[in-house]
Amino acid sequence: MRLLMLGINHRTAPVALREALALTVDDQQALLAELRRRYPLAEAVVLSTCNRVELYIARPAHEAPKPAELRELLAQRAGVALDTLGSDTLVQREQDEAARHLFRVGCGLDSMVLGEPQVLGQIKRAYETAVAGQAVGPVLHKLFQQAIATAKRVRTATGIDAGRVSVGSVAVDFARQVFADFADKTVLGLGAGEMAKTTLRHLLRQSPARLYLASRTLKTAQVLADDLQLTGAQGGARDWGDLDALLIEADVVIASTGSREPVLTADRFRPLLKRRRHRPLLVVDIALPRDIDPAIGDLPDVYLYNIDDLTAVVAANVEQRREQIDACEAQLADAVALCMEQLEHRDVGRLIRQLRHRLHEIGDAEQQRTRRKLATIAPGTAPDPAPGTAETEAIEALLDEHTRRVINKILHIPLSQLHDPAHGVATSFYATALQRLFDLQEADAPTPPAPPDTEETPAADSSPVNMKS
Amino acid sequence: MTDTLTTFLLAGLTLLTLAAWALALHRLRQPGEHAIASTAQQTLVIITGLAAAGLFLHRWLFVEGAWQPLTAHVDGLLLIATLFAGTVAFLQSRPRLLGLSVFGLPLLALILAWALCAATWTYRPFEIDTLHPVWRGLHLAGVYLGTLGSAVAAIAGGMYLYVQHRLKHKQAPAQFGRLASLEALENLIIRTATLGFALLTLGLVAGLVILIDEPDAWEHASLARYLPKIVLATLAWLSFAVVMNVRYAASFRGRRAAWLAIAGLVLLLAVYGIVTSSAFAPRAAAGGVSSFEFRVSSFPSGERLAQHRAQGHQPENSKRETRNQKLLKPEVSTCAS
Numbered sequence: 001m002r003l004l005m006l007g008i009n010h011r012t013a014p015v016a017l018r019e020a021l022a023l024t025v026d027d028q029q030a031l032l033a034e035l036r037r038r039y040p041l042a043e044a045v046v047l048s049t050c051n052r053v054e055l056y057i058a059r060p061a062h063e064a065p066k067p068a069e070l071r072e073l074l075a076q077r078a079g080v081a082l083d084t085l086g087s088d089t090l091v092q093r094e095q096d097e098a099a100r101h102l103f104r105v106g107c108g109l110d111s112m113v114l115g116e117p118q119v120l121g122q123i124k125r126a127y128e129t130a131v132a133g134q135a136v137g138p139v140l141h142k143l144f145q146q147a148i149a150t151a152k153r154v155r156t157a158t159g160i161d162a163g164r165v166s167v168g169s170v171a172v173d174f175a176r177q178v179f180a181d182f183a184d185k186t187v188l189g190l191g192a193g194e195m196a197k198t199t200l201r202h203l204l205r206q207s208p209a210r211l212y213l214a215s216r217t218l219k220t221a222q223v224l225a226d227d228l229q230l231t232g233a234q235g236g237a238r239d240w241g242d243l244d245a246l247l248i249e250a251d252v253v254i255a256s257t258g259s260r261e262p263v264l265t266a267d268r269f270r271p272l273l274k275r276r277r278h279r280p281l282l283v284v285d286i287a288l289p290r291d292i293d294p295a296i297g298d299l300p301d302v303y304l305y306n307i308d309d310l311t312a313v314v315a316a317n318v319e320q321r322r323e324q325i326d327a328c329e330a331q332l333a334d335a336v337a338l339c340m341e342q343l344e345h346r347d348v349g350r351l352i353r354q355l356r357h358r359l360h361e362i363g364d365a366e367q368q369r370t371r372r373k374l375a376t377i378a379p380g381t382a383p384d385p386a387p388g389t390a391e392t393e394a395i396e397a398l399l400d401e402h403t404r405r406v407i408n409k410i411l412h413i414p415l416s417q418l419h420d421p422a423h424g425v426a427t428s429f430y431a432t433a434l435q436r437l438f439d440l441q442e443a444d445a446p447t448p449p450a451p452p453d454t455e456e457t458p459a460a461d462s463s464p465v466n467m468k469s
Numbered sequence: 470m471t472d473t474l475t476t477f478l479l480a481g482l483t484l485l486t487l488a489a490w491a492l493a494l495h496r497l498r499q500p501g502e503h504a505i506a507s508t509a510q511q512t513l514v515i516i517t518g519l520a521a522a523g524l525f526l527h528r529w530l531f532v533e534g535a536w537q538p539l540t541a542h543v544d545g546l547l548l549i550a551t552l553f554a555g556t557v558a559f560l561q562s563r564p565r566l567l568g569l570s571v572f573g574l575p576l577l578a579l580i581l582a583w584a585l586c587a588a589t590w591t592y593r594p595f596e597i598d599t600l601h602p603v604w605r606g607l608h609l610a611g612v613y614l615g616t617l618g619s620a621v622a623a624i625a626g627g628m629y630l631y632v633q634h635r636l637k638h639k640q641a642p643a644q645f646g647r648l649a650s651l652e653a654l655e656n657l658i659i660r661t662a663t664l665g666f667a668l669l670t671l672g673l674v675a676g677l678v679i680l681i682d683e684p685d686a687w688e689h690a691s692l693a694r695y696l697p698k699i700v701l702a703t704l705a706w707l708s709f710a711v712v713m714n715v716r717y718a719a720s721f722r723g724r725r726a727a728w729l730a731i732a733g734l735v736l737l738l739a740v741y742g743i744v745t746s747s748a749f750a751p752r753a754a755a756g757g758v759s760s761f762e763f764r765v766s767s768f769p770s771g772e773r774l775a776q777h778r779a780q781g782h783q784p785e786n787s788k789r790e791t792r793n794q795k796l797l798k799p800e801v802s803t804c805a806s
Contacts, residue, residue, distance in 0.1 A: 177635075
């Protein structure tokens with residue numbers, strides 16, 4: 001069986017394309033059913049999160065589905081032009097690389113937020129969905145169960161999921177370094193960009209007393225307020241004309257407008273300091289070009305951070321965690337090698353059984369022919385169809401033994417080559433060669449699901465999977 | 470000089486505190502979970518506090534055998550060290566005040582080192598006026614506990630400045646270890662400064678009452694001796710008066726409140742310095758306005774005090790000596806009867 005991973009992720013595809021390709025649980029089930037119908041010998045799992053859509057396929061060597069067919073299928077289902085899923089957008093991994101990719105995703109090494117834990121749950125759910133849809137066979141069972149188990153073990157051993165950071169979480173970290181409690185704090189969002197929304201979501205988890213949104217277009221602010229599900233008591237959209245009053249009341253400001261000029265200058269803000277009674281103010285400017293005059297950061301009791309400051313912290317965090325990442329990669333490399341070896345041995349074992357069976361079929365057929373010829377050449381020496389004499393049985397046993405010995409002699413050298421670990425890299429080559437030379441069937445159809453070795457229950461809803469991964 | 474046990478214990482406790490500080494610094498510089506280091510640090514601080522308390526009781530009950538606990542400046546410092554260690558142990562267990570021990574433990578080590586110094590090189594017993602036992606008790610309690618409050622305010626102030634510096638230089642908590650927030654630190658400064666202010670007020674008023682009662686207090690020579698202490702203590706008291714009101718005097722909040730809290734403690738330490746300095750030592754009292762007289766015959770530790778006198782620690786003022794003699798007579802007769 002050949003492993004194939006095909007998909008897009010946050011590194012290769014913009015958010016719009018990821019949104020177009022994103023699949024709800026129902027969509028995943030429909031896609032799996034489609035794949036089973038088209039490619040009955042293939043196994044499939046569909047992983048869809050807000051940052052990636054990936055197909056994991058195990059298929060017989062040189063059999064469908066081919067990557068081009070899957071690409072076409074994805075484009076067709078998402079309703080996007082085929083060109084959109086070009087080689088720079090669509091990630092394709094095969095065999096060990098595909099397995100390694102899944103193991104890395106499970107550990108959060110391929111996530112936007114390094115080490116984030118949600119993706120592991122999403123992988124479990126994707127696997128369980130595929131199991132429920134009977135799209136998983138022995139290869140993907142093995143692969144996903146080992147990926148999940150390894151991710152748990154590696155996360156615990158290396159602590160990669162501790163201390164993870166994103167731009168939003170860094171902003172919250174800064175806020176928590178200034179404020180002890182958010183229950184009496186006011187957050188002000190300026191603009192309604194995607195980054196602002198993400199950061200405001202992070203801040204909302206701190207349960208601030210009020211969250212006001214001000215945009216130069218009130219409607220935009222209102223849309224974001226609705227998106228964040230702000231009720232009247234919790235704040236909501238405010239007119240841009242109230243900006244000074246809002247700045248006096250605010251404790252945290254998240255700025256992300258599309259303005260070409262700073263929307264808040266030091267000259268405008270300085271007189272407000274006294275009216276704020278010198279309360280500390282945290283300003284997070286994640287707009288490009290910047291919304292906040294950098295001189296504001298020099299004012300007393302104001303703590304200003306722009307997108308560069310935040311991303312520098314994120315990058316430094318990744319750098320600081322280099323040792324953890326290296327430890328993860330080392331453990332994953334061993335786990336992937338072990339998994340692939342087990343899968344290969346399983347394939348080889350099955351191949352050997354098939355090969356023996358095939359040769360014995362040939363041997364039996366030839367034995368029958370020999371019997372018939374013997375009967376023609378020397379009547380009375382060939383065994384009768386009916387149970388015969390002791391002499392006849394002896395001749396039959398001799399023929400059987402001869403056939404078995406010939407088959408065993410023929411198989412001895414190729415099987416030794418397949419079993420010899422020194423030929424590890426070439427095993428798949430020999431296996432493929434034998435398969436082709438003797439016209440052996442490689443795969444079984446996906447089997448009914450074995451009880452998954454996971455802890456979580458499958459997601460019951462059909463909402464899109466919505467976490468960072 | 471005190472007994473050898475006190476000296477060795479104080480030296481050991483200072484080292485223990487420095488070890489706890491090293492652990493606290495390690496935790497600060499290496500963000501993440503340090504369960505063992507955290508437990509070890511907390512254990513060291515608790516051991517230090519308990520040992521300081523034990524030493525304080527040992528000196529009170531067995532070494533000095535005095536009828537009152539504070540017979541020398543080292544006792545006062547041991548009392549402060551005990552209370553301060555307890556406070557640090559409490560504060561470092563508070564999730565909202567992470568990292569405060571990094572700033573508190575050096576001060577605890579300083580207090581213990583000072584106590585070591587006061588127990589060996591600058592050892593002087595207090596001259597205690599038994600005419601004002603209540604006022605003296607209030608004075609000592611107010612001054613020592615007020616100092617404890619102001620010490621906590623000052624370390625919170627130091628930490629506030631450090632955290633603010635980190636924030637202004639864009640150093641993220643995730644990179645350099647989480648510390649208490651500015652808001653939590655400001656709240657702590659205000660609360661402890663308020664406590665310090667109240668207790669210092671009590672101590673200063675009690676000291677003033679004792680001073681007024683002193684017959685020669687307003688003479689030029691006496692006034693010159695007490696004036697620096699009074700002025701510095703008043704300035705410290707004023708600084709805490711401002712700090713406790715920063716919510717109303719908003720222009721003093723934040724960084725300025727932190728500096729004022731530190732300045733208040735420095736002023737108090739200066740008062741202690743004056744009290745224990747050689748020029749004032751023969752008249753030393755527990756950190757505040759001194760009382761004056763020995764009542765040798767009435768103290769269970771009278772022999773020890775007499776030994777000190779024999780070693781040259783006689784009060785300088787002959788007028789006081791005369792008054793002392795007058796005071797001694799009825800006590801002796803009381804004891805005799």
